[in-house]
Amino acid sequence: MRVTDPDKHQAKKQMILEAAKTCFAEQGFHQTSTAQICTAAGISAGNLFHYFASKKAIITAIVEDDRRQTQDFVAVLCEGDDLFAALNAFLDGVLDMAADRAQASLALEIAAEAGRDAEINSLYRLSEKAMCAELEGLISLGMERGQISKQFSASSVVHCIMVVVDGVFSRVSVDPQFKPQEEKAALKAMMTGVLGLSNGGEAQK
Amino acid sequence: MRVTDPDKHQAKKQMILEAAKTCFAEQGFHQTSTAQICTAAGISAGNLFHYFASKKAIITAIVEDDRRQTQDFVAVLCEGDDLFAALNAFLDGVLDMAADRAQASLALEIAAEAGRDAEINSLYRLSEKAMCAELEGLISLGMERGQISKQFSASSVVHCIMVVVDGVFSRVSVDPQFKPQEEKAALKAMMTGVLGLSNGGEAQK
Numbered sequence: 166m167r168v169t170d171p172d173k174h175q176a177k178k179q180m181i182l183e184a185a186k187t188c189f190a191e192q193g194f195h196q197t198s199t200a201q202i203c204t205a206a207g208i209s210a211g212n213l214f215h216y217f218a219s220k221k222a223i224i225t226a227i228v229e230d231d232r233r234q235t236q237d238f239v240a241v242l243c244e245g246d247d248l249f250a251a252l253n254a255f256l257d258g259v260l261d262m263a264a265d266r267a268q269a270s271l272a273l274e275i276a277a278e279a280g281r282d283a284e285i286n287s288l289y290r291l292s293e294k295a296m297c298a299e300l301e302g303l304i305s306l307g308m309e310r311g312q313i314s315k316q317f318s319a320s321s322v323v324h325c326i327m328v329v330v331d332g333v334f335s336r337v338s339v340d341p342q343f344k345p346q347e348e349k350a351a352l353k354a355m356m357t358g359v360l361g362l363s364n365g366g367e368a369q370k
Numbered sequence: 371m372r373v374t375d376p377d378k379h380q381a382k383k384q385m386i387l388e389a390a391k392t393c394f395a396e397q398g399f400h401q402t403s404t405a406q407i408c409t410a411a412g413i414s415a416g417n418l419f420h421y422f423a424s425k426k427a428i429i430t431a432i433v434e435d436d437r438r439q440t441q442d443f444v445a446v447l448c449e450g451d452d453l454f455a456a457l458n459a460f461l462d463g464v465l466d467m468a469a470d471r472a473q474a475s476l477a478l479e480i481a482a483e484a485g486r487d488a489e490i491n492s493l494y495r496l497s498e499k500a501m502c503a504e505l506e507g508l509i510s511l512g513m514e515r516g517q518i519s520k521q522f523s524a525s526s527v528v529h530c531i532m533v534v535v536d537g538v539f540s541r542v543s544v545d546p547q548f549k550p551q552e553e554k555a556a557l558k559a560m561m562t563g564v565l566g567l568s569n570g571g572e573a574q575k
Contacts, residue, residue: 276544277482293544321556324541324548328557331544332537336529339481339498339536343529351526351564352533358563359556 178216181206182230185223190267194224194278221284228275228285232292239299248307249360253353255300256329260345260352263333273338297323307360314362325359383421386411387435390428395472399429399483426489433480433490437497444504453512454565458558460505461534465550465557468538478543502528512565519567530564 184206188197199220203213217223238258242251262268279289301323307313313322329352336343345352389411393402404425408418422428443463447456467473484494506528512518518527534557541548550557 276540279544290544297545316559317556321553324545324553325556325560327545327548328537328541329533329560330537331540332533332535335481335536335540336533339484339495340502340529340532343532348526348529351522351530354521355530355534355560355564358566359560361563 174216178226181208181213181216182223182226186227186271187267189224189227189274190271194220194274221282224278224285225288227271228288228292231272231275232288232295235292235296236299239296239303243299243303243306247312248303248310249312251303252307252313252326252356252360255326256353256356257349259330259333260349263337263345269334269337272334276334297327300326304360311362313360317359322359326356329356379421383431386413386418386421387428387431391432391476392472394429394432394479395476399425399479426487429480429483429490430493432476433493433497436477436480437493437500440497440501441504444501444508448504448508448511452517453508453515454517456508457512457518457531457561457565460531461558461561462554464535464538465554468542468550474539474542477539481539502532505531516567518565522564527564531561534561 181202185197185202188201188205192201197220199210199213202220202223203210206213217226239255242248242255245251245254262272275285275289279286301319304313304319304322308315308319317325333345333352337345386407390402390407393406393410397406402425404415404418407425407428408415411418422431444460447453447460450456450459467477480490480494484491506524509518509524509527513520513524522530538550538557542550
């Protein structure tokens with residue numbers, strides 16, 4: 166019996182995922198063959214199927230990977246003292262990601278696939294729900310601490326932030342003139358409209 | 371030779387378009403057959419082709435129709451005295467449209483088709499550009515009149531507004547909990563973050 170080192174196995178799996186992400190971002194899920202993924206990863210077809218049973222299994226793993234990364238990102242933000250600043254850092258992260266053509270294309274491919282495939286859809290929705298719940302927790306805490314305005318419910322604020330997140334990715338795909346990083350100040354000012362304390366306190370800075 | 375009344379011809383064409391819109395919103399462009407459009411419009415296949423050469427010609431006409439309606443809508447807003455109020459009315463219109471499942475589905479179908487078909491894409495881009503130019507004109511005028519903050523360029527403000535417009539349609543499609551009309555106040559407060567005069571003038575009301 167062959168004994169595999171779990172760390173090595175995981176590292177190789179991750180390497181294949183990264184190669185697949187590059188292919189998917191460039192060509193879309195459906196236009197990418199497993200043969201192309203193997204070439205990009207520098208492995209044989211037999212070797213690929215040792216790690217992933219199918220192309221769909223790779224897509225599923227990418228959605229799960231994406232979910233873990235987003236959760237880790239929001240979890241780190243929640244540790245900060247100033248949660249108004251944490252949400253601004255969150256928006257910075259979103260804009261940097263949207264400015265990266267490959268990441269933006271991959272995010273849009275995932276969203277489109279979620280519209281076509283029921284299994285990917287439920288994974289995607291799960292990921293979305295988890296992110297919204299984390300954001301709502303962060304916002305509620307910021308409201309308690311007096312760092313975020315209580316003018317609207319935490320749930321309304323989450324909806325507004327998600328409108329901005331989705332809108333940024335959509336604009337990147339339809340408008341070549343839209344450069345997300347160049348609009349950081351204006352988009353932050355917009356977010357402050359719903360987060361900021363009207364008494365000119367901390368959250369207005 | 372048969373003589374057709376141009377008004378009657380136009381009215382029937384519009385009636386077929388409306389029937390097609392309903393079918394497309396319910397089932398998507400590609401899942402709708404011309405036979406289904408004929409049934410919905412109560413006409414024969416031969417009659418349909420008297421008005422539209424193909425299903426794609428119907429889709430093209432819908433995109434052009436959509437473009438004309440949006441331009442008319444923005445043109446009416448530009449006539450108002452208070453352009454900060456006009457932009458709030460614009461957002462109201464967008465949120466009402468997004469709340470209408472059929473209209474929201476049709477808008478998303480058009481955007482998706484623009485990603486697949488080059489001809490629809492250039493029409494869609496033309497329509498987008500026209501709307502952004504109209505909005506930019508409105509915002510510049512509002513800035514001159516002191517109704518809209520000059521903190522950001524008119525072009526940056528347009529980008530922010532389009533982020534909100536696209537984001538609202540995207541959230542409607544992915545999040546059943548998101549009710550655009552219930553978030554009017556929060557979304558307007560957000561827009562005021564980028565439009566509003568910081569000296570507490572008119573634009574803050």
